[in-house]
Amino acid sequence: FDDELEDTQRKLNQFNHETIELFKGVPRCVILLSKFNNEYHKKYGRQCRVADYGFTKLYELLESIPHIVQILDGEFEKKLTLTHRVQVKRFSNDLLKVLKAHKQMFADEFPFMYEKHFGKVFDIRDYGVCYLEDMLAELPDSIITRKEIDHRTFIQIPKIIQDDQELLCIQRLKTDVIDMLKPRPRFSIQFNKFIPNYHHHFGRQCKLSHYGFTKLLELLEAMPDTVQITNKDGVQFVQLKPQIQKEIICQNLVKLIEECSSLKLKTNLIKLEDLYVSKYGCIFYQDLGCLNFPSLLNSLPLDVNFIKIDTNQGLDVTLSVDGLNERDTKRVCKLLMNKLMDDLEDLVVQFMHDNKFCKFQQLWDYLMKCFDLSQKVTNRRQLGFILKSLSEYFNCMDENRPLTLSSVITGLSDFYYFAKEIRNLFKFNNLLDLAWCELETLYKQTYPKSGVNGLPIKRFGYTDAQLLISQGLSLIVSIKKYQNDKRVCLNREFWPKTFFDSNGLSDSLNSSPCMSPPPTTPAAIAQ
The missing domain is CATH 3.30.420 (Nucleotidyltransferase; domain 5)
Structure with a gap:
């Protein structure tokens, strides 16, 4: 019985959609009740069988969808039309399609733009009203913005302005989208499969609210340098840009x-x-x-x-x-970052202060002298990997471009100082690892000013704490799971020197399930 009821409801939902499409092609959106079956057969090539929807009369079927169809008493017989609510929704959808192509216009230009876009003459009476202004007045400010200019009504799509945190989240989403579409045929996916495929690929939801949007299309349009919407045989696809x-x-x-x-x-x-x-x-x-x-x-x-x-x-x-061993090169990045946090920070800050409009090439040459890297970094590809790994730790004059040797840097970034705070949680508390559930509490206790609201997730463009730690701070820490226990482990290159004396090292290893014993001599660690 439940299956039959569900099947009937599914057919009724389909009938709702078919009815709206039927009225769209009828002048003034009005059909005589006696002509409904003929118009339905002409449109869909089949009879409208009311018994399929659990009714015996057409009139009863139409009465069951008062949110779609309005039944009017005519002079001689009843007439059918769409409800005002449906008409407003129809008009707003058509208006947005035209506005997205032309961005903005005066209201008196809309009929011409409509005809150009849809290839048919615009008649406001097809939407159940007599004047365009009446329909525009029905639309909320979230759909269009209106203002009077020289006694003419000017209309445009309201601009959605993201805050800095949402813009950072969109930048990180671009990387996710590329990663998701990279293995797919034609680097594309059907538009309606984007959200479920994102969840399947990453194991987490793509929540539009994290990026300041309510519609997926608007979010994708905010990434014009990464994706494009294409139409193939009437089906919309999300595809990576050619570049x-x-x-x-x-x-x-x-x-x-x-x-x-x-x-x-x-x-x-x-x-x-x-x-x-x-x-x-x-x-x-x-x-x-x-x-x-x-x-x-x-x-x-x-x-x-x-x-x-x-x-x-x-x-x-x-x-x-050129050859690249990512594991070894990433270890160079970790050792360099540890050296910077422990010994070179003040020197580097002073160096950038003394050299106005300092290029990263100058700083890199300086770091090469302070921390002998000549035998570790031997080709452009290794250097490119290091630049990509360290890019978030420096402020560049041009924030929208990736870090290169020619980038003008203005100082160490806020993200660097946050990474140092996380490193210091382990250093000051003599820890090698920490239970995931304790991390945020300890951060708040240690840094009550910056940690008043917990970990600064959205400040650095991440949508949850685990992504911030596992992706953003992968040079500093790693997340490891042991049965039901999830722990944040300090990477070996950042272990404080106190852990390498014989007693401290053995005690720490006994208390930490995260790490196997490292080399115990400073010379071995430097290699």
């Missing part, structure tokens, strides 16, 4: 090159294309603005991704990259 797609293709080429022991891939263009397609799937050249694989290769940002290319006569080509 992002090319970046991913470069990253995939690097992986192919790294599979060669010499870090050189000697082949020809035909075999290279076949090799790429067999491993990463088809390349849709029309999405990338290219005709074929050779033209794509010429348009890729190879140098930015540290790929060297030598083309010989004919189709032969040699691709190569």
